Amino acid sequence: MNAKLDKSIFWPSLIFIVLATVLLVIFRDTAGPVIEGAMTAITFRLDWAFEFLTIGLFIILIWLMIGRYGRVKLGDPEDTPDFSKFSWGGMLFCASMGTSIMFWSIVEPLYYYTGPPFGIEGSSTESAEFAISYGLFHWGISAWALYALPAVVMAYSFYVRKDSSLKISTACSGALGKYADGLLGKIIDILVIWSLIGGLGTSLGLGVPMVSAVLSNLLGVEPTLLLDIVIIIIWTFIFSSSAYFGLYKGIRKLSDWNVYMALGLALFVIIVGPTLFLLSYFTDSLGLMLDNFMRMSLYTDPISEGGFPQAWTVFYWAWFAATAPFIGIFVARISKGRSIRELVFHVLMWGTLGSWLYFGVFGGYAMNLELTNQVDLTGILTGESEQAVIVAVLDSLPLSVIVSSFFVILGFVFLATSLDSASYVIASIASAEMKKDAEPARWHRLLWGILLSALAISLTIVGGLGVVQTSSVLVSVPILIMYVLLAISLLRWLKQDEPYHHYVKK
Numbered sequence: 271m272n273a274k275l276d277k278s279i280f281w282p283s284l285i286f287i288v289l290a291t292v293l294l295v296i297f298r299d300t301a302g303p304v305i306e307g308a309m310t311a312i313t314f315r316l317d318w319a320f321e322f323l324t325i326g327l328f329i330i331l332i333w334l335m336i337g338r339y340g341r342v343k344l345g346d347p348e349d350t351p352d353f354s355k356f357s358w359g360g361m362l363f364c365a366s367m368g369t370s371i372m373f374w375s376i377v378e379p380l381y382y383y384t385g386p387p388f389g390i391e392g393s394s395t396e397s398a399e400f401a402i403s404y405g406l407f408h409w410g411i412s413a414w415a416l417y418a419l420p421a422v423v424m425a426y427s428f429y430v431r432k433d434s435s436l437k438i439s440t441a442c443s444g445a446l447g448k449y450a451d452g453l454l455g456k457i458i459d460i461l462v463i464w465s466l467i468g469g470l471g472t473s474l475g476l477g478v479p480m481v482s483a484v485l486s487n488l489l490g491v492e493p494t495l496l497l498d499i500v501i502i503i504i505w506t507f508i509f510s511s512s513a514y515f516g517l518y519k520g521i522r523k524l525s526d527w528n529v530y531m532a533l534g535l536a537l538f539v540i541i542v543g544p545t546l547f548l549l550s551y552f553t554d555s556l557g558l559m560l561d562n563f564m565r566m567s568l569y570t571d572p573i574s575e576g577g578f579p580q581a582w583t584v585f586y587w588a589w590f591a592a593t594a595p596f597i598g599i600f601v602a603r604i605s606k607g608r609s610i611r612e613l614v615f616h617v618l619m620w621g622t623l624g625s626w627l628y629f630g631v632f633g634g635y636a637m638n639l640e641l642t643n644q645v646d647l648t649g650i651l652t653g654e655s656e657q658a659v660i661v662a663v664l665d666s667l668p669l670s671v672i673v674s675s676f677f678v679i680l681g682f683v684f685l686a687t688s689l690d691s692a693s694y695v696i697a698s699i700a701s702a703e704m705k706k707d708a709e710p711a712r713w714h715r716l717l718w719g720i721l722l723s724a725l726a727i728s729l730t731i732v733g734g735l736g737v738v739q740t741s742s743v744l745v746s747v748p749i750l751i752m753y754v755l756l757a758i759s760l761l762r763w764l765k766q767d768e769p770y771h772h773y774v775k776k
Contacts, residue, residue, distance in 0.1 A: 275714065276702040278456060279437075283463045283700060284721075290464070291725055305740045312588065312747060313580040317570045319750055320587040321579075325567045328415040330757060331614050334422065339764050340611030343772040344429040351607040357522050359620035360529040362421075362601045364687040367624065369477030371409065372681060375628035376636050376663055377656045378405050383637065384648050387569065387578040393648070398641060402555035402633050407566045408586050409625035410559070411618055416590040418617040420598025423756045425605045425613060426763060430771070436603060436698040438462050438595045442752065444759025458752065459699050465592040465745040467722070470692050474685070474726050478502060481681040483657035484664060484674050493657075498730050501682075506723040508686040528687050531680045532624075535673075536631045542668050543635045551637070552630035588746035595749070599695045609774040636663050693719035 294301055334340060343349070351358065379401040386397035387404065423441045427433045433440045439455030446454065478498050485501070486493040508524075540548060559566070569579045605613050636659070639645040645666055650658050664674045696718045697710030709715075 274702045275711075276435075276700055279459050280700040282456065283460050283696075286460055287464065287467055287721075287725075291467075291728075295728070302740075305744065308744055309585075309740050310580075312744065313584040316747070316750070317580055317584045320584050320591070320746075321568050321570065323591070323750060323753060324412050324416060324587050325564075327419050327753070328412060331415055331418055331422075331618070335611045335614050339771075340609065340614075341773040342426075342430070342610045342764070343607070343774045344425045344605055344610065344613065345607045345772070347772045349429070349607040351605075353522060353604060355616070356529070357526055358604060359616055360525040361522060361604055361691070362597070362617060363620050363624045364525045364528045364684065364691075367621075367684070367688075369480060369681050369684045369688075371625055371628050372632075372677075372684060373476045373480050373656070373660070374409070375405065375625075375632040376660050377651070378408075379629070379633040379637050380640065380648055380651050380659065383640065384651075385578070387566075387571075387576075389574060389576070398637065399554065399558060401637055402551060402629055403559040403562070404566070404582070405629040405633055406555055406559045406626055407563070408583065409629060410622045412567060413586065413590050413625070414618050414621035416587065416594045417597040417601070417621065418614050419753065419760075420594050420756060421601035421605070421617055422610060422613055423760045424598045424602035425608075426610070426760060428602055429606055430767065431763060435702070436599050436695075438599070438699075438752065438756075441598075442755040442759055444762045445755040446759075461745050461748060462595040463696055463699060465749065466596040466692055466696060467725070470688060470722060470726075474502075474730075477681055477685045478726075478730065479657050480660055481678055481685075483655075483661050484681070485678050487661045487665070488671065488674050488678070495731065499727055502723055502726050502730065505682055505685045505689070506719065508682060524683065524687050524690065528680070528683045531676070531683060532628075535676060535680060536627055538673070539631050539635055539667065543631075544638050547638055548631060548634040551634045552626075555630070555634075556626075585743075588743050591749050591753070592743050592746040595752070596692060596695050599698060600691050603694075603698065612774070632663070639663065639666055689719055689722060690715075693722065 353361070382404045383397050383401040384392045386392060386394075386400050388400075390396050390400065420438070420441070424436065424438070427441045427443075428436060433443070437455070437459050439446075439450045439458045442455075442458065443450035449455065450458075478501050479493070481501055482493045482497050486497065491497075566583070569583065571577070571579050601613070601617060608616075636647055639662075640647045645662050647659050647662060650662055661674075664670055664677055667673045693715050694710065697714040700718075701710050701714070
């Protein structure tokens with residue numbers, strides 16, 4: 271069953287995205303510095319807001335899990351989950367992370383090693399100890415708390431209150447009332463779509479050059495613009511096939527393959543790499559992160575103003591917040607029949623463990639290469655590029671040609687998983703009604719996917735991808751307010767609907 275088009279969202283969103291992208295590209299030389307300046311101002315002036323938001327969400331989610339509302343069923347008494355826990359967890363992780371985790375798990379620890387927080391000396395023993403622990407923090411429970419709350423509110427709205435739309439404006443209606451159906455609601459939904467475009471732009475901006483660099487190294491050719499475009503076209507073909515078959519036959523299967531491949535690659539590195547060092551380093555890093563969790567969570571560095579928390583922690587929280595509505599809608603759609611406790615726990619658990627696995631394995635392996643002087647990765651990072659670091663790490667592994675080929679395939683699948691999930695969500699937002707088992711029309715899903723690919727190719731050709739990425743993160747400022755509206759809506763609904771709740775058996 272296909273959902274009908276919501277023309278009041280579809281056409282304004284389409285026109286706004288195309289127009290905004292064209293204007294940003296045309297005026298990128300002047301718009302770039304302005305947007306970068308705005309982003310810097312946000313991270314320095316609202317650092318406290320993003321950090322309190324993130325830790326506050328974590329507290330609310332813990333309360334939801336252990337409180338009396340944790341057993342509330344997201345659906346009717348007879349509803350059962352559509353997906354196994356493996357497929358469910360795989361979809362929510364793959365849709366959220368894309369190629370970002372492949373890229374940053376290798377590169378990010380090197381930045382922390384050379385430019386550590388807390389006034390620690392760079393390239394020291396202490397900075398090496400914090401290199402992985404800060405990655406575990408940034409991609410751990412706090413980050414996934416930003417994704418979990420919108421998912422809970424959207425799922426409650428859709429499956430418990432039977433609101434027949436997958437829109438963030440609908441999820442805010444508990445706080446906004448009638449205004450959620452008016453102009454304010456339309457603006458919220460269009461901003462969500464724009465933030466999603468930028469989030470995908472970030473995945474593209476990281477993934478395409480990374481895959482291009484590894485593929486160029488395999489083929490013995492120089493990375494070129496043409497190769498980048500070919501990668502986007504191949505990626506679009508993979509996505510289109512998945513999107514055509516829909517949520518149950520396409521996206522689920524692609525996510526399953528993605529998880530198997532990601533686990534296989536990590537397991538290979540653990541076996542052939544410095545196994546005991548990786549296990550010991552991860553254990554120490556995890557302990558250091560847990561020991562400093564509150565310090566990291568509320569670190570703003572107002573005295574020495576070194577800029578570390580603003581450049582990393584606050585930027586990450588803003589980036590995750592900007593893409594959180596998209597993840598929330600997608601996770602809500604695949605969570606029928608689960609309890610609130612189950613949804614919160616699994617978003618936090620799957621997301622955190624998947625991220626920690628990649629930082630522990632690939633980050634630990636990269637740091638071992640650096641610390642044992644096998645490969646001067648920090649020199650490559652400074653003198654060449656981040657992509658060159660990834661190529662050097664893959665080349666250092668046994669069977670490097672096979673591993674690099676596998677890495678390229680995994681990159682394609684990760685990118686495709688992100689795009690088919692994103693096109694599904696945008697099509698859902700731009701649909702008038704989404705009944706419990708309805709899906710956006712195939713042509714609608716494919717249209718958004720092809721549009722996203724066309725934008726990616728255009729922006730890659732003209733060099734405007736970075737401006738669009740940064741502009742989308744600016745959306746995180748109004749989304750700060752959106753989080754408050756979502757929390758108020760959920761709390762009001764839980765109290766109002768308590769006599770009518772269905773509960774999952776213990």
